[in-house]
Amino acid sequence: SNLGNTCFMNSALQCLSNLQPLTDYFTEKDYNCEINKENPLGMRGVMAKRYGELVQDLWSGNHKSIIPLKFRFTIARYAPQFNNFQQQDAQELLSFVLDGIHEDLNRVKEKPYRELPDSDDRPDDEVANEAWTYHTERNDSVIVDLFQGQLKSAVECTECSHKSVKFDPFTFLSLPLPMEKNVILEVIVVRLDGSQPIRYGLKQEMEGKYANLHVHLTDKTGIHRFMLVDVFGGTIRSFPQDNQKIKSILSGWLYAFEIPVFTSSFPLSRSDSPIDIMRKSPNNDKISDNCLDEELKESNVEELTEVIENVDNLKDPNTSDIKIDGEVVMPKGS
Numbered sequence: 001s002n003l004g005n006t007c008f009m010n011s012a013l014q015c016l017s018n019l020q021p022l023t024d025y026f027t028e029k030d031y032n033c034e035i036n037k038e039n040p041l042g043m044r045g046v047m048a049k050r051y052g053e054l055v056q057d058l059w060s061g062n063h064k065s066i067i068p069l070k071f072r073f074t075i076a077r078y079a080p081q082f083n084n085f086q087q088q089d090a091q092e093l094l095s096f097v098l099d100g101i102h103e104d105l106n107r108v109k110e111k112p113y114r115e116l117p118d119s120d121d122r123p124d125d126e127v128a129n130e131a132w133t134y135h136t137e138r139n140d141s142v143i144v145d146l147f148q149g150q151l152k153s154a155v156e157c158t159e160c161s162h163k164s165v166k167f168d169p170f171t172f173l174s175l176p177l178p179m180e181k182n183v184i185l186e187v188i189v190v191r192l193d194g195s196q197p198i199r200y201g202l203k204q205e206m207e208g209k210y211a212n213l214h215v216h217l218t219d220k221t222g223i224h225r226f227m228l229v230d231v232f233g234g235t236i237r238s239f240p241q242d243n244q245k246i247k248s249i250l251s252g253w254l255y256a257f258e259i260p261v262f263t264s265s266f267p268l269s270r271s272d273s274p275i276d277i278m279r280k281s282p283n284n285d286k287i288s289d290n291c292l293d294e295e296l297k298e299s300n301v302e303e304l305t306e307v308i309e310n311v312d313n314l315k316d317p318n319t320s321d322i323k324i325d326g327e328v329v330m331p332k333g334s
Helices: 007-017 020-027 030-034 046-058 069-078 090-104 124-136 142-147 210-221 274-280 289-310
Strands: 149-156 163-170 182-190 198-205 226-232 235-238 253-258 322-324 327-330
Touching (some): 007 046, 007 069, 020 046, 046 090, 069 090, 090 142, 124 149, 124 163, 210 226
Parallel strands (some): 198 322
Antiparallel strands (some): 182 198, 322 327
């Protein structure tokens, strides 16, 4: 019963079967009297019959699930590119199915040849109606009734300014999808006072940098000094810097550890790396630069790892408050 990788087919069939006018047409068996077996562009009614049988099974209420074996074999017979166990494009399958059903149910037995006249500066309504009449003289089915429309195009000569307007039929119309400009970045804030860490969701620009995250995080938490750490599986992966672009998809969790406020004798800037912070710390003012490389890196990572292990329960979203732009949206234990 396993049809292989047919998610694309399932998506297309679910979309079609949930169009009530089309489903009513097939469940009431109106298509039987419109099958055109003589259309050389069709499939002798096979596609329409198989889809009609499938829709009736889907909406009969007698099955929890349907295995469309006959429908799939029909598609593979007339479109071998779909006869494998690989994923395909759902829109390409939908186009093939609709075209097959249209030709199988085309009410026009003999298609006359028509040549569209030029628009000749006539009103758009007149040109559009004329083009649609010519189109339906060759194509007339339930698919045309429900799915097809007209797309206007105009061409103007740059020399004589003559303008030609056409109205072409379409079944699919491609539309641009709006691009998301912002991303919600989750940050786990760990304070020096040992209080319960809180996970914040901060809206950031996708092309922004971590410097902007610093500003927003300070506004929400009141923390002026903190260190960003990318943690995966209890292991520190990286220390995001202010001048780096924000990664909307991190390998693990993004932590913000509060660090002590340094005195004027030991100034600290946001661009300082973790090693710079340890070097400027008053507790490390007597450590020479030569011993900071490996030993200090290891000690720094060990200290942060210990803190991370203490708040490791934050990996369960039910154990801590979640704040979006400073507002608690999921209380602890909910």
